[in-house]
């Protein structure tokens with residue numbers, strides 16, 4: 001990381017009392033030439049976005065941030081940073097939780113607290129040609145005090161899980177700090193250490209799962225991640241590699 005970075009290892013956060021979407025702002029700034037490490041923080045979002053075009057309801061009190069990165073890697077390789085973001089959230093949140101409440105990672109990028117989704121990660125990128133990225137935006141939302149009802153995968157908040165209350169600023173500092181750690185680790189050592197840490201708390205490893213793919217639903221036994229971060233699904237004698245999809249418990 002170049003000079004001028006703050007304690008989190010990134011640039012000091014640009015705070016917005018209200019914003020459309022921190023990812024949109026990071027993308028606007030990326031297009032205008034903003035540097036690696038630009039950090040956008042919104043106290044609330046009015047057009048927060050989730051994966052697959054879903055809205056991300058973003059009232060005040062929760063954490064909404066986006067990081068602008070310019071890793072000199074292919075888009076597929078840079079997508080591994082979704083695992084860095086999940087690990088960062090997990091490590092920021094774990095010390096706040098009562099010891100009886102489990103924390104687990106659900107492929108590809110969800111963090112589950114007590115079996116419910118507590119956060120979301122949205123990666124967006126622009127290619128620069130020759131298989132390289134121009135920029136990558138890592139958007140992170142963490143339900144600190146509230147969560148939406150009626151979501152397809154049940155949600156929760158840290159408050160509902162009985163976690164110690166912390167100011168949003170403290171959560172921002174912790175998540176950005178842990179992300180910086182994993183980002184550096186990935187740049188220096190590749191995906192292997194992230195893969196090992198993620199698998200150490202993976203939800204449902206060795207168990208039956210359902211996977212929703214574009215235009216198809218399939219099921220099998222979740223047996224691990226390949227060296228790139230794709231999910232490995234055992235289906236009878238075959239192993240299927242899945243690069244993108246939504247995972248649910250079998251029969252759930």
Ligand code: BTN
Nearest residue numbers: 021048049050051120121139141
């Ligand atoms: C998901 O669907 O699980 C991903 C949700 C990502 C939400 C975060 S909040 C900060 C950033 N800005 C957005 O509009 N989305 C991401």
